[in-house]
Structure formats: structure tokens, C-alpha cells
Amino acid sequence: MYFEFRNMKQTIVALLLLIIVSFNCCNKNTQNNTFTDSEFLEYISDTNLRPSLQKIDSLIKYEDYSDKRRAILFHEKGRLLATLEKDVEAIGSLNEALYLFQKESNKEYLAKTNMLLGDSYAMISKQDTAAIYTNTAYNFFKEIGDKKGEAKTLNSLGHLSFLAGDYNASIAHVKKAIDLQIALNDKETLSASYNNLGFILEQTENYDEAISYYEKAIEINNKIDRLNTNALRNLGYVHLIQDDPKKCIAIYQKALKIEERTEHYLIQQEIYEVLVEAAVKDEDFKSIPELIRKKDSVTQLLTSYESEEKMKLINRKNEQFIEQENLKKELELNKKNKIILGAILSFLLALGLYVFQKNRNSRLELKQQKLELEQKILRTQMNPHFVFNALTAIQKTFFDEDPIKSSTYLTRFAKLVRQNFDVVNKKRITLEEDLDILKNYIETQQLRFENKFDYEINISDDIEVSIIKLPPMLLQPFIENSIEHGLKPKNEKGLLQINITEQEKYTHIEIIDNGIGYNKEKVRDNREHAIDIFLKRLKLRDLGEEKKFSIKALDNNKGTKVSIFLDLRP
Amino acid sequence: MIKIAIIDDEINVRELIKKMLKLISSTYVVVGEAASIKSAKTMLTSCKPDVVFLDIELEDGNSFDLLEQIPQIDFKLVFITAFNEFAIRAFKYNALDYILKPIAPDELKNTLERVKSMVYVEKETKTLLKNLKDNKASTIQKIALKTAKKVHFLEVDTILYCQSDGSYTKIVTEDETILVSKNLKHYQELLPEDIFIRTHQSYLVNKKHILSLENDSILLKNNDVVAISARRKAEIKATLLNE
The missing domain is CATH 2.40.50.1020 (LytTr DNA-binding domain)
Incomplete structure (x- = not known):
């Protein structure tokens, strides 16, 4: 008793555990759905881009989220792909997102998605398409009153117009962005916009205006201690263009100080290059060696390893060049031989590949053919027309009020169906089994046609029906044809004969009927279809049996005779 | 009394329908049978049936040939079919009456009752048959x-x-x-x-x-x-x- 109680207790504990676990599971699931959008974003993002992408992919595949959530997933996937510079894939994903957001009419995300699409198209140098998307994004941002987004897209549009060479449009876009950024008091982006505007103006040789914008940018940078020298360097260079190297040098020295803090060696290197250029222009040759030395030390810092590799490469190239020169002469000599040899080799290779592929293909084809044939055999055998008509014939016997007879017919038909299912997947069955199925089939047909015909099967003594094997149902289509198209339309009682004899190495099978004969016009489809399948089956056996097959009308259309030779030796 | 004719190339089917009808109601009398287009044509003119059961496949052609060859369809038409996916679909599309083999007694009964209550409409049957033919010929269904x-x-x-x-x-x-x-x-x-x-x-x-x-x-x-x-x-x- 005690023991049993313990057992029960264990079961209860187990049950409780199960309930808790499943409850937790449910909880988890519902949690996913009750996230706010930002929580959901946090849930799907990972500090590393790739795991994050994987997570999103599996969520898209396996979770049943609302359209909005799916859209957010696609949007994030696109954003991450774009960050990884996989812009083409990003576009695919973003388009999915765009479609779903359109259905939701979610303007906030429509804006974001369009913006990302614009950026990605710009990255793959499709500026026209990029402009369309960015423009759409801009309009959405405007509509929902997102000034920051508006400014951002305006800047992108400015960039796109700049690339397209439309400087006026470019300037207009950036100026609009600036207005917004002033209103937002967003200093950092404002500075960047001023710098951009200056750069565009500089390209159009509006140097004075360019300078004033660069100066504005610099002023902001100083105010907020932004360690960015783009504007400074741009400003300096304009002065250099305008033949004022001294100003240029002063400004570049400032930039250098900042970049020394940021340790951007590449920029430092560029700065030294400009400083040298300016010094040359200023004819201040004394300071040049010092500048070059400093530049070199930066370059060394930056590329010590790289340059070493480069030198090695150059040396190697030189050596190779000499070697090649030497080889060239030899090559000239060998060229002719080589061409011939190459041609032979590639021909052999192609031939080999061709044979291999063909072999493989034909093997696959063979397998496919066999499968298809199997199905076709089943279909010809269990011809639905025959099935339903046979069933109707059986139904008719119910009204003859002889239940024993009806039951016999019904079970015989059932046996036929069963035999069909049994043999269709078998490669070979004994002649005895096959003839048994044929008898069943013929007798079911006799019921259908009210004993319109008799049948006989003659087997010569030397045939061992229980030993020799053949593919199942080879003969059935010919018997069906004889009955349906030869004997059924005949007015008098007909006869169906199956003769099986041994002829040298072959088993010879004849199917003879004295029906209305071979009416090519009327039964063409059906009969030829059956013959096709039959011949294909023989061909697949690869014993040449198909060549010995014949079907012909007996004289004066007094019937049809089918003659089949099968090589059934074990 | 409703006069019925059965046109089917299988005698079993004709016998079956006859026997079933006898059990369903004495108002149905089978007045004619045929297995081919040829015999059907003479049978129809001499027997003047109210309802004709018609199999698709006949000994010397199909039932649509027969319907085109007779001068008027002055009877109500019920097709019989064993298995012909195309035909069954066509009957449904064209709202033509049909029964399936083997024959379900209640289906036979219901079909006859429905057909009996129809006010006779030769024109309608003809349009339905024409539509069936057009559907076969054209892609617009x-x-x-x-x-x-x-x-x-x-x-x-x-x-x-x-x-x-x-x-x-x-x-x-x-x-x-x-x-x-x-x-x-x-x-x-x-x-x-x-x-x-x-x-x-x-x-x-x-x-x-x-x-x-x-x-x-x-x-x-x-x-x-x-x-x-x-x-x-x-x-x-x-x-x-x-x-």
C-alpha cells in the first residue's frame, strides 16, 4: 500500500513538472507576441551581426508572426545585410518588408525601409532607382513629421544629385537638410551638412561660398569638440587652389593636431602630402625634408608590414620578368607542339566528361523510365473504365436473386484487385501466378459481357509454369484489347485463345481472338498506347525480345493474332 | 406513366436499370433499349420516350454523335458514365443530368424525380449541349x-x-x-x-x-x-x- 502511494506521488510530481514546463513554454510563446516593437527589435538583435541574421532567418521561417512583425524582421535583416555590404540580398529582404508594411500602411517603417533601399541601390551604383526610393522615404518622413529622417534623406538625395552631376539640385537638397538640422539643433549632422554643401560649391568653383560653409562647419566642430577634420582639410585645400599656401598650411597644421589625437594615420599621411604640396607652392623648401621625413614615419607606422610585402612582391615580379623573358624563347619553340598537345588533351577531357555525363544521364533516365512504366502498368491494368463497369455488372447480379453467385463475382473481382496491388511492384512472377490473374481478369470480363465469348489457355507439356518467371501483366493489355475491341462488338459468340509453347530458347506466347479484327481507325489510341508500354518494358529487359514481337489481323479481318517471344531462361 | 429508354452498349447496365426502376416505382416503364447509335435512332422514333438514359460510349460512336444526328431532342436527357473525368466535369459545368456506374438507387430515384418535375425544354437542352461543345473547343469556359x-x-x-x-x-x-x-x-x-x-x-x-x-x-x-x-x-x- 505504502509503495503504491509512493508511486502515485511520483506520478503526480511528474505531472506537475510537466504542467509547469508546458506552462512555461506557453508563457514564452505568448511573450513573443506581446512585445512592444522596440522590445521585439531588442529581442531579435544580437551584438554580432551574423548571429543576429541567423536568428532573424529562423524566426521568419518557423514562427507565425503578424504581418507587422514579419515586416520588421525583414527590415532588420535588410539593414544588417546592408551593413555587411551585401546590398543585393539586402534589397531582396527590404522589398519583402516594404510589401508587408505597405499592406499595414505603416508609414514610419515605410519611410525607414525606403531609405535603406535607396542607400543599398546607391551602393550598387543604381542612382536612378536609389533616388526614387530615397524620395519616397523623404515624403513619408515628411508626412509623419520625422524631421531627423527628413534631413537624413535630403542629404542622401543631395549626394545622389551630386553623383548625377546635378549640382543645383544637390545644393538645394542639402540646404533644405541644413534648415531642418538647425531647427532640430542637431549639431553633429549640421556640421556634416555644412561641409557637404561647401564641397559641392567647391566643385562648382564657388570658392567664396564654399569657404563660408566650411568655416561654419569648423565653428560647430570646435564648439562641440568634434574630432573631425573633413571641413578643415577641405577649407585648407580651397586656399591652396586659390594660391594661398600659407593659409592652407596653417589650417592643415590645425587638422594635423586633431588627427594626432585621433591617431588616424591614413589622414595624417594625406595631410603631410598636402603640406608638402603647399610648401612647394610657398617655395618654403627648407621645411620640405622635415615634412617628408614625418610623412614617411607615419607611412611606416601605417604600412611597415604592407610595404615590406610590397617590396617582396616587386622583387619577385622582377625575377619573374627575367625568367619569363628566358622562357619566351623556349616557348616560341614549343608553342606549336603545345597547341597540338593542348588540343588533344582538352578533346580527351571533353570526351571523357561527355561519356561520363551521358552514362550518368542514361542511368538516371533508365531509372525514371522504370518508375513511370510501373505506374503505367498499374494504370492500364486497373483501367477505371473496366473497374466501374465490372462493378456495375456485379451490381446487376444482385437483382438475379442468387446471393451465392453475386458473392462469387464480387470476391473474384476483389481477388483481381488484390493481385494487382501485389504484383505491380514485383519485377518477376511465375507464369502460373500471371495466368491466374489473367483467368480472373478474363472471367470478370465474361461476366460483363454475358459470356459473349469463351476462352482457352493451352500450355505445352514442356513448360514448367510454376518455375519460369516473367514480368507481371505483360500479356494483359493484349487480352484487354481482344475483349474490348475484338470480341465485345462481335454479334456471335467469340473465342479467345492463349497458346504457350517452347521454341528453342524462347517461350512463345500467342494471343488469338476471332473478333471483328484490327480496326486501325477506331482503336488506335488505346491499342497503340498499350503496345508502346509493352515494347518499352521489353526494351528495358535488353534481351532483344521486342524485335520478335508481332501483331496482325487475321485474313479478312476474322480476328487478331499477337505473337510474343520471351527469353525466360533463368 | 413515364416512358423511359436506355441506350448503353452493355446489356448489364440496361438490365440493371430496368430492374432497379421496377423496384423504385411502377410509374416508370422502360419502353426501349439500344446499344448502338444505329439502333438508338430507330428506337427513339418508334418509342417516343419521356426520359432517355444515355451512356457516353456506344458500340459505333459516342452519344454526342447520336444527339447531333437525331432531328429533335424531344425527351429529357440523363447521361450515364462509368468513369470519365472529363465528361463528369463537362456535365457539371453545363448543368446536364447524369448518373454514375455502379448505380446508386437513391441517385437514380432523385434524378428521375428532378427530371420529371422539369417543364419540358428542348431548347434548353440544346443550348446546354451547344455550350458543352463550345467549352470543348474554346479556352473561354x-x-x-x-x-x-x-x-x-x-x-x-x-x-x-x-x-x-x-x-x-x-x-x-x-x-x-x-x-x-x-x-x-x-x-x-x-x-x-x-x-x-x-x-x-x-x-x-x-x-x-x-x-x-x-x-x-x-x-x-x-x-x-x-x-x-x-x-x-x-x-x-x-x-x-x-x-
Whole structure:
């Protein structure tokens, strides 16, 4: 008793555990759905881009989220792909997102998605398409009153117009962005916009205006201690263009100080290059060696390893060049031989590949053919027309009020169906089994046609029906044809004969009927279809049996005779 | 007394129908039989049946040949078929009556009762047969809808949606709404499933006429709104979006 109680207790504990676990599971699931959008974003993002992408992919595949959530997933996937510079894939994903957001009419995300699409198209140098998307994004941002987004897209549009060479449009876009950024008091982006505007103006040789914008940018940078020298360097260079190297040098020295803090060696290197250029222009040759030395030390810092590799490469190239020169002469000599040899080799290779592929293909084809044939055999055998008509014939016997007879017919038909299912997947069955199925089939047909015909099967003594094997149902289509198209339309009682004899190495099978004969016009489809399948089956056996097959009308259309030779030796 | 003729090339079928009819009601009398077009033609003129049971395959051709060769179809027509997917579909499309082999007694009985109550309409049968022939010949499929008053022929493409109304179905096009005495399932089986989608217990919708997909409904070309089943929402949307 005690023991049993313990057992029960264990079961209860187990049950409780199960309930808790499943409850937790449910909880988890519902949690996913009750996230706010930002929580959901946090849930799907990972500090590393790739795991994050994987997570999103599996969520898209396996979770049943609302359209909005799916859209957010696609949007994030696109954003991450774009960050990884996989812009083409990003576009695919973003388009999915765009479609779903359109259905939701979610303007906030429509804006974001369009913006990302614009950026990605710009990255793959499709500026026209990029402009369309960015423009759409801009309009959405405007509509929902997102000034920051508006400014951002305006800047992108400015960039796109700049690339397209439309400087006026470019300037207009950036100026609009600036207005917004002033209103937002967003200093950092404002500075960047001023710098951009200056750069565009500089390209159009509006140097004075360019300078004033660069100066504005610099002023902001100083105010907020932004360690960015783009504007400074741009400003300096304009002065250099305008033949004022001294100003240029002063400004570049400032930039250098900042970049020394940021340790951007590449920029430092560029700065030294400009400083040298300016010094040359200023004819201040004394300071040049010092500048070059400093530049070199930066370059060394930056590329010590790289340059070493480069030198090695150059040396190697030189050596190779000499070697090649030497080889060239030899090559000239060998060229002719080589061409011939190459041609032979590639021909052999192609031939080999061709044979291999063909072999493989034909093997696959063979397998496919066999499968298809199997199905076709089943279909010809269990011809639905025959099935339903046979069933109707059986139904008719119910009204003859002889239940024993009806039951016999019904079970015989059932046996036929069963035999069909049994043999269709078998490669070979004994002649005895096959003839048994044929008898069943013929007798079911006799019921259908009210004993319109008799049948006989003659087997010569030397045939061992229980030993020799053949593919199942080879003969059935010919018997069906004889009955349906030869004997059924005949007015008098007909006869169906199956003769099986041994002829040298072959088993010879004849199917003879004295029906209305071979009416090519009327039964063409059906009969030829059956013959096709039959011949294909023989061909697949690869014993040449198909060549010995014949079907012909007996004289004066007094019937049809089918003659089949099968090589059934074990 | 209702005079019946049976045209079938299998004697079993003729015998079966005769025997079944005898048991169903004494009002049905089989007045003629035939197995071929040739014998059917003479039999029909001499026996003047009210209803003809007609198999598709006959000894010397098919039953459509027979129908074209006789001067008038002054009888009600019921096709018999064992298995012919094409024919069955064609009968349904053209609202022609038919029974299947083996023969279900209640089906035979119901069909006869339905046919008996029909006011005789040679013209109608002819149009239905003509439509059957046209459908065979052309890619534009027309479906015949029988109502109490008349037969409507609709191009399948023009149907916007079908709405279940008990055992009736409303067929809606841009121009008209037709109420037919067959259930929605009948039309779901009948209309091509690559074009029509069951979005809801009560709706079968032509995908070609969908204007937009809302959260739990579909907006159609004529501004009708059709519901999406809450349970199958995701699945239906996925199918629609994949196209």
C-alpha cells in the first residue's frame, strides 16, 4: 500500500513538472507576441551581426508572426545585410518588408525601409532607382513629421544629385537638410551638412561660398569638440587652389593636431602630402625634408608590414620578368607542339566528361523510365473504365436473386484487385501466378459481357509454369484489347485463345481472338498506347525480345493474332 | 406513366436499370433499349420516350454523335458514365443530368424525380449541349447556372465570388447576382482551383478580381468586402501573397 502511494506521488510530481514546463513554454510563446516593437527589435538583435541574421532567418521561417512583425524582421535583416555590404540580398529582404508594411500602411517603417533601399541601390551604383526610393522615404518622413529622417534623406538625395552631376539640385537638397538640422539643433549632422554643401560649391568653383560653409562647419566642430577634420582639410585645400599656401598650411597644421589625437594615420599621411604640396607652392623648401621625413614615419607606422610585402612582391615580379623573358624563347619553340598537345588533351577531357555525363544521364533516365512504366502498368491494368463497369455488372447480379453467385463475382473481382496491388511492384512472377490473374481478369470480363465469348489457355507439356518467371501483366493489355475491341462488338459468340509453347530458347506466347479484327481507325489510341508500354518494358529487359514481337489481323479481318517471344531462361 | 429508354452498349447496365426502376416505382416503364447509335435512332422514333438514359460510349460512336444526328431532342436527357473525368466535369459545368456506374438507387430515384418535375425544354437542352461543345473547343469556359426561371451562362472569369446561402449559393459578377440551388461545395469542386480560393466558410473568391488584402477581409473589384476565415488567415494570405 505504502509503495503504491509512493508511486502515485511520483506520478503526480511528474505531472506537475510537466504542467509547469508546458506552462512555461506557453508563457514564452505568448511573450513573443506581446512585445512592444522596440522590445521585439531588442529581442531579435544580437551584438554580432551574423548571429543576429541567423536568428532573424529562423524566426521568419518557423514562427507565425503578424504581418507587422514579419515586416520588421525583414527590415532588420535588410539593414544588417546592408551593413555587411551585401546590398543585393539586402534589397531582396527590404522589398519583402516594404510589401508587408505597405499592406499595414505603416508609414514610419515605410519611410525607414525606403531609405535603406535607396542607400543599398546607391551602393550598387543604381542612382536612378536609389533616388526614387530615397524620395519616397523623404515624403513619408515628411508626412509623419520625422524631421531627423527628413534631413537624413535630403542629404542622401543631395549626394545622389551630386553623383548625377546635378549640382543645383544637390545644393538645394542639402540646404533644405541644413534648415531642418538647425531647427532640430542637431549639431553633429549640421556640421556634416555644412561641409557637404561647401564641397559641392567647391566643385562648382564657388570658392567664396564654399569657404563660408566650411568655416561654419569648423565653428560647430570646435564648439562641440568634434574630432573631425573633413571641413578643415577641405577649407585648407580651397586656399591652396586659390594660391594661398600659407593659409592652407596653417589650417592643415590645425587638422594635423586633431588627427594626432585621433591617431588616424591614413589622414595624417594625406595631410603631410598636402603640406608638402603647399610648401612647394610657398617655395618654403627648407621645411620640405622635415615634412617628408614625418610623412614617411607615419607611412611606416601605417604600412611597415604592407610595404615590406610590397617590396617582396616587386622583387619577385622582377625575377619573374627575367625568367619569363628566358622562357619566351623556349616557348616560341614549343608553342606549336603545345597547341597540338593542348588540343588533344582538352578533346580527351571533353570526351571523357561527355561519356561520363551521358552514362550518368542514361542511368538516371533508365531509372525514371522504370518508375513511370510501373505506374503505367498499374494504370492500364486497373483501367477505371473496366473497374466501374465490372462493378456495375456485379451490381446487376444482385437483382438475379442468387446471393451465392453475386458473392462469387464480387470476391473474384476483389481477388483481381488484390493481385494487382501485389504484383505491380514485383519485377518477376511465375507464369502460373500471371495466368491466374489473367483467368480472373478474363472471367470478370465474361461476366460483363454475358459470356459473349469463351476462352482457352493451352500450355505445352514442356513448360514448367510454376518455375519460369516473367514480368507481371505483360500479356494483359493484349487480352484487354481482344475483349474490348475484338470480341465485345462481335454479334456471335467469340473465342479467345492463349497458346504457350517452347521454341528453342524462347517461350512463345500467342494471343488469338476471332473478333471483328484490327480496326486501325477506331482503336488506335488505346491499342497503340498499350503496345508502346509493352515494347518499352521489353526494351528495358535488353534481351532483344521486342524485335520478335508481332501483331496482325487475321485474313479478312476474322480476328487478331499477337505473337510474343520471351527469353525466360533463368 | 413515364416512358423511359436506355441506350448503353452493355446489356448489364440496361438490365440493371430496368430492374432497379421496377423496384423504385411502377410509374416508370422502360419502353426501349439500344446499344448502338444505329439502333438508338430507330428506337427513339418508334418509342417516343419521356426520359432517355444515355451512356457516353456506344458500340459505333459516342452519344454526342447520336444527339447531333437525331432531328429533335424531344425527351429529357440523363447521361450515364462509368468513369470519365472529363465528361463528369463537362456535365457539371453545363448543368446536364447524369448518373454514375455502379448505380446508386437513391441517385437514380432523385434524378428521375428532378427530371420529371422539369417543364419540358428542348431548347434548353440544346443550348446546354451547344455550350458543352463550345467549352470543348474554346479556352473561354462558360458555366451554366440553372435557376427556376432560366439558364444563365457565365464566363468563369467574370465570376467575382460565390457566397454560401444555406444550401443555395449566390454567384456574384460585376453585373448580376444569381442565386442557384446548389451548395458552395459544389462550386468549389467545379471551378478551377488555381483561380478560385475558399477564403471563408461562406466565400469562394476569384483571385483575379482581388483588389487588396485587408487584415481580416478582402476587397474586390466591385468594392464588395469578403471575409477571411480567422483560423486559416495566415495560410490564405500566404497563398495569395505568393502569387
